[in-house]
Amino acid sequence: MKSISGIPASYGIAIGPAFVFARVEIVIEPCNIQDPDKEWNRFMEAQETTFQQLDKAYLKAQAELGDEEAGIFGAQKLMMQDPELIQTVKFRVESELINVETALYETAEAFATQLEAIEDEYLSARALDIRDVSSRCLRNLMGLKDSPAEGLIVPSIITAQDMTPSDTVLLNKDLVLGFCTEVGGSTSHTAILARGLGIPAVVGAGEALRKIKTGDSLVVDGDSGEIVIDADKKSLKEFKKRQESFLKIQADAEAISHQPAITTDGHQVEVVANIGSVDDVQPALLSGAEGVGLLRSEFLYLERSSLPTEEEQYQSYKTIADAFGDRPVILRSLDVGGDKDIPYIDMPEETNPFLGVRAIRLCLIRPDLFKPQLRAALRAGYGNNLKLMFPMVATVEDVEKVREVLEECKQELRDEGYDVAEQMEIGIMIEIPSAAVMADQLAGVVDFFSIGTNDLSQYTMAADRTNAEVATLASGFQPAVFRLIKMVIDAAHTNGKWVGLCGEMAGELLAIPILMGLGLDEFSMNPPAIPFAKRLIRSISHEKAKQVAEHVLQLKSDSEIREYIKTEIPEVDPKEL
Amino acid sequence: MPETTITITHEVGLHARPASMFVQTAAKYSSDIEVTHGEKTVNAKSILAVLTLGAHKDAQIIIKAEGADADEALKALEELVADNFGEN
Numbered sequence: 001m002k003s004i005s006g007i008p009a010s011y012g013i014a015i016g017p018a019f020v021f022a023r024v025e026i027v028i029e030p031c032n033i034q035d036p037d038k039e040w041n042r043f044m045e046a047q048e049t050t051f052q053q054l055d056k057a058y059l060k061a062q063a064e065l066g067d068e069e070a071g072i073f074g075a076q077k078l079m080m081q082d083p084e085l086i087q088t089v090k091f092r093v094e095s096e097l098i099n100v101e102t103a104l105y106e107t108a109e110a111f112a113t114q115l116e117a118i119e120d121e122y123l124s125a126r127a128l129d130i131r132d133v134s135s136r137c138l139r140n141l142m143g144l145k146d147s148p149a150e151g152l153i154v155p156s157i158i159t160a161q162d163m164t165p166s167d168t169v170l171l172n173k174d175l176v177l178g179f180c181t182e183v184g185g186s187t188s189h190t191a192i193l194a195r196g197l198g199i200p201a202v203v204g205a206g207e208a209l210r211k212i213k214t215g216d217s218l219v220v221d222g223d224s225g226e227i228v229i230d231a232d233k234k235s236l237k238e239f240k241k242r243q244e245s246f247l248k249i250q251a252d253a254e255a256i257s258h259q260p261a262i263t264t265d266g267h268q269v270e271v272v273a274n275i276g277s278v279d280d281v282q283p284a285l286l287s288g289a290e291g292v293g294l295l296r297s298e299f300l301y302l303e304r305s306s307l308p309t310e311e312e313q314y315q316s317y318k319t320i321a322d323a324f325g326d327r328p329v330i331l332r333s334l335d336v337g338g339d340k341d342i343p344y345i346d347m348p349e350e351t352n353p354f355l356g357v358r359a360i361r362l363c364l365i366r367p368d369l370f371k372p373q374l375r376a377a378l379r380a381g382y383g384n385n386l387k388l389m390f391p392m393v394a395t396v397e398d399v400e401k402v403r404e405v406l407e408e409c410k411q412e413l414r415d416e417g418y419d420v421a422e423q424m425e426i427g428i429m430i431e432i433p434s435a436a437v438m439a440d441q442l443a444g445v446v447d448f449f450s451i452g453t454n455d456l457s458q459y460t461m462a463a464d465r466t467n468a469e470v471a472t473l474a475s476g477f478q479p480a481v482f483r484l485i486k487m488v489i490d491a492a493h494t495n496g497k498w499v500g501l502c503g504e505m506a507g508e509l510l511a512i513p514i515l516m517g518l519g520l521d522e523f524s525m526n527p528p529a530i531p532f533a534k535r536l537i538r539s540i541s542h543e544k545a546k547q548v549a550e551h552v553l554q555l556k557s558d559s560e561i562r563e564y565i566k567t568e569i570p571e572v573d574p575k576e577l
Numbered sequence: 578m579p580e581t582t583i584t585i586t587h588e589v590g591l592h593a594r595p596a597s598m599f600v601q602t603a604a605k606y607s608s609d610i611e612v613t614h615g616e617k618t619v620n621a622k623s624i625l626a627v628l629t630l631g632a633h634k635d636a637q638i639i640i641k642a643e644g645a646d647a648d649e650a651l652k653a654l655e656e657l658v659a660d661n662f663g664e665n
Contacts, residue, residue, distance in 0.1 A: 071594075075624070078597055084623035111625045118631045122592055126628055349601070351663040 001232045006180065006205030008225035009191035012250075013243035014178025014200040015236070018216045019156035021148055021163065026138050030102040036094045043089065043100045046140040048305075050080055053136065055343055056302050075126070076133040085111065101141055108134035152176075157218045159209050163190045173197055178220040180227050182209045194222075198250070198528035202227050253531035257288030261523075261534045263516070267542035270522040271534055272328070274502055278316055281323045284527045288534060291327040291385070293450065293524020294502040295320060297334055297373065301342050307369065313376035321386040328385045330427065330450065330500075330524075331377055334369060335391045337362035345369065354464075359392035364401055374409045381421030389450055393428040393435055399445045402426075429502075431455035436484040439491035449492050450524070453503030457481050477558040482514065486553060489519045500524055509536055509572045510565050516542065517549025539571050580641040581651050583658045590633035595662040600624045602657050608644025610654070621654070 033039050054077045062070035079085065085107055092103040108130050115127040138144075149171045152158075157178040158171070179201040181190050194201035200222030212218065212229060219228040219239050231239065261271045273289035275281065276296040284292065300308045300316055321329045336342055337358040345366075350356035363370035377388050390402055406426070413420045430436050431452035439449065458464060460481055463473035485501075492499045500522030505511045507525030512533055515523070523533060548568050555561050565572055587595045591614075603610045603621040610621035614636055619626035621640065632638055638658075642650045657663075 075597060078600065078624045082623045082625050084620050084626050111629075114629045115625070118629065120631070122589075123628060123631070130625060349598075 001235065002211075002229045004205050004208045004227045004229070006202040006225050006227060007184075008201075008222050009184075009203045010179075010194035010199060010201040010222050012178075012198075012200035012222045012246050013239055014157050014218075014220040014222070015239060015243060016177040016218065017154065017156050018159050018212045018214055018218045019152050020212060020214045021158050021160035021167065026105075026135055026142070026144065028101050028105045028138070029099075031099050032097050033093070033099050034097075036097060039093050039100050040090060042141060043093075043104070046137050047080060049140045050133065050137045051077060051343065052305075053140075054080070054133070059298065059302060059342075072129065076129050076136075079130050080133050080137060101138055104134055104141070105138060156214075157220055159212050159218075160190075161209075163193075178218075178222070179203070180205055180209060180218075180220055182206055196526050196528060250531070253535040254288075256538060257531035257534055259288075259534065259538070260290075261537040263537060263540055263542040263545070265541040265543055267516075269516060269520065269537060270328075270500070271530055271537070272330075272500070272522060272524045273527050273530065274524050275320075275527075278319055280527070281320055285323070287527035287530040289527060289530055291324055292320070292329040293500050293506075293522055294389075295329055295331045297332060298336060301334065301336070301345075305344055307344065307372070310372040310376045313373060314380050317377055317380035317386065318384075321380055321384040324385070326385050328387055330387045330389050332389045332391055332429070333360065333373055333377075334363055335359045354458075360390045360398060360402065361392060364398070364405075367405065370405060371409055374406055375413060378406075378409055378413055378420050378424060379418050381424045382419040383421075386421065387425040387427060387448070389427040389429060389448075391429045391452070392432065392455075393430075393442070394432045395434065396438065396441050396445060399428060399442065403445070430488050431459065433460050433484065436460075436488050439488040440494065443492045443495035443497050446497070448498050448500065449488060450500040450502050450522075451485060451488060453481065453485075453501060453505040456484065456503070460484060472558060477511070477561050479553065479555055479557070479561065482518070482549075482552055482561075485515070485520075486518050486549075493519060498522065507533060509533070510562060512536055513540055513545045513565065513569050513572065514549050514552050514561075516540075517545035517547070517552075536571055540569060544569070578641050578643045579647050579651055580639055581655050582637060582639050583655055585632055585634060585636045585638060585658060587658075587662050587664065588634055590636060591627060591630060591638065592633075596624060596627050598657060598662050599654065600627055602653055603650065606642070606644070606646045606650035606653070608642045608647040608650050610640065610642045610647075610650055613639040613641070 054073045058070050058073040088107045089100065089103045092098060092107070093100050112127040112130045115123045115130070149167065152172055152175050155175050155177050157180065158176055159180050162181050162183045176197070176199060178199055179190050179194050181203045182205060184190055184203040191201055191203050200220050202220050202222060202225050205227055217230050219231050219236070221239070228235065260268055262268045270290050272291040272293035273284035273287065274294040275284050275292055277299040300313055317331060336345065337347055347362065348357065357365070377386065380386055393399060410420055425447040427448035427450055428435070428442065428446050429452045430439065430449050433456070435442060436456065457478065458474040461473040461478060463470035489499045498521040501515060501520055502524035505515070506523040507529030509532060512523065516537065525533060548565065552561050552564065555564060585591055589595060591599060600622060611618050612621040612627065612630065614630040614632045617630055619630060621627065640651060640654050
C-alpha cells in the first residue's frame, strides 16, 4: 500500500482500477506518392478539421479556464496556418513526391527544434505547441482517434499529467469514477470538470503519480486529497464505509430532487438548470430541474464554417422548449464577440475584449447574426414557455434597441404567415455594474432579470477571475457584490418582476441561504448541483435565511461571510444534514 | 524596397501576444514583408519564423516590404511596435 497526497478538488471517494491517460505516439511511414494535387487536398481537408477542433477547444477552454489557456489554442491555429510551414510542406510534397504526413511531420519537427535551440522557457513551450498542433493535424490526416480517451472501456479512475478541454471533451463520462492529476490546482480544468460531473478528484499530486499503471487498484479521496495505491484490506474497508456515507447523502439528495424547493416555513423558489445543447435536456430533467434558467445558444454556432440558419435554430430551440412543456426555458441570445471568436463571424481585434464589442453589443450592430436568432426564437416559442434573455446589457437604451429589432422580427413573421410567440417574456442578464445600479429603471422595460455573478463580480471588483493573483477579489463572496444583488432584487420586486441567478454562485451551497434571504426567486445551476441545492433549501427556513442575509450585507470580507454562514447555517455542509 | 528600423520596447519582446499581433498585422497586406534581427531575416507573416528571431525587449529590428501596399504595411507595423502593441 502506497499513498500520494495532492490537492482535494472534488468531494467523494472513488475506488477502482486506474486508467493512465497517456498520449499515443504517432508513427509516420514515409512513402512516395503519384498525385501531389490529391495529396495536397488531403492536407487542406485535415487542416480545416484541425481549425475546427481548435476553435471548439478555444471556446470551451475560454468558458472553463479563461482567456490565457484559450489563447494557447489561438496561437496553435496561427501556427497551423503559418505560410512558411505550409509552403515548405507543399514544396516538399510537390518536388520530392513524398506523402504529406512525412512532409508535415519533418517540417514541424524542424521548426520545433529551432525554437528549442534558443534557450528560453517561453519558446520551449511554443515548441510543444507546434508539435501538439501538428500531431493533431497528423491524427486527422491518418484518421486516428483524437485522443487516448478512446481506450477507456471499463469504469476507471483517470490518472493523467493534466487534462486539457480537448482531452476531456472526448471522455466517456459514464466510465469515469474519479480523477487524479500530476499538476493543476482547485480551479484547473480537471477540477472544474469533476465538480461539474459530481465525481471525486485530487489534483496537483506531482510526479509520484507516474508510478501508477493502468489497472492498478486505486482509492481517490476527494475530501482529504489522498490517493492510495493497493490499499490494504483494513483501509479499503474504511474507505468503502466513507464512500457509502457520501453516496447516501447523494442518494438522499436525489430522492428529493423532483420535489419542489420549499423551505421549512413554506417559501418556494425555482431551481432550474444551465444547459448548452439538446443533449443536456435529459440529464437536466433527470436531476430535477424545474426548467432551464440559461440555455446557452453558442453550441449552434460551433464546429461549422457558416452561420446556422434560422430553420436550424428554430428546430433546436423548439426541441428543447417542447421537452420542458409548460416549464420555462430561457434562451440567451448569442454571447460571443471581443475575445470569444467564431471564425466565420468577422470581428474586429480589440485591445480590451472584456470591455469591447461583446454579446448584445455585437448583435445590435450585426442584424445578420441577430435577426435569424430572434426570428427562430419567436417561432420556436409558440405553444411552450420559451423566454428570451439578452447578455451584457448596460443601459435602458440597449433594451429599447433590442425591443425595436424584436418588434421588427415579429412583424416580418406575421406578414410571412408564421405562428409567433406574441407574449414571449423578455429578460436581461445583470452582469454589468451599471445595469445593477439602474435596475429600478431597467425593471420597467423587461419582464425579468437573471444575475450573471461571474461577470458581475469581475466587473464590480475590477478583477480578472482567470488571474490567480486577483481571483479571490472576483470570487463572488464580496460584500459589494451581495449589496448589488440586493439592489437588483429589491428594484425588480418593487416593479413586480422576478429575479433569477445563473452564475456559478447559484449552485454553491454556501451562497444559497444568502441569496434566498435576499429574495432571489430562481436559482439556475449545472444539473448535478440541483439535488444538493434542493435538499439544502428544503431543510432551512426562509426567516433564518433573511436574518443571515441581512447580517451578511454588514460584513466586511469574503472570508468573514464564508465563516459566518458556516456557523449560522451548518446545513451548508452536506455532511451535516 | 522601403524599409524601417525600430526598437521593440514591449516587456516580453517579439513573443507571445506581440508576436501574434505582428504576424496578423503583416498578413493583412499583400506585399512580401521581411523582418530582420541581427543576422537573421525571416518572413514577417510566419509566426514560427518570427519567434525564432529571439527578438527580446530593446532588440532592434528592420522591417522591409515589397509590393503594392508596401508603404501602408510598413506604416502599420511600425505603428504597432511604436504603440507598444496597443499597451501604451
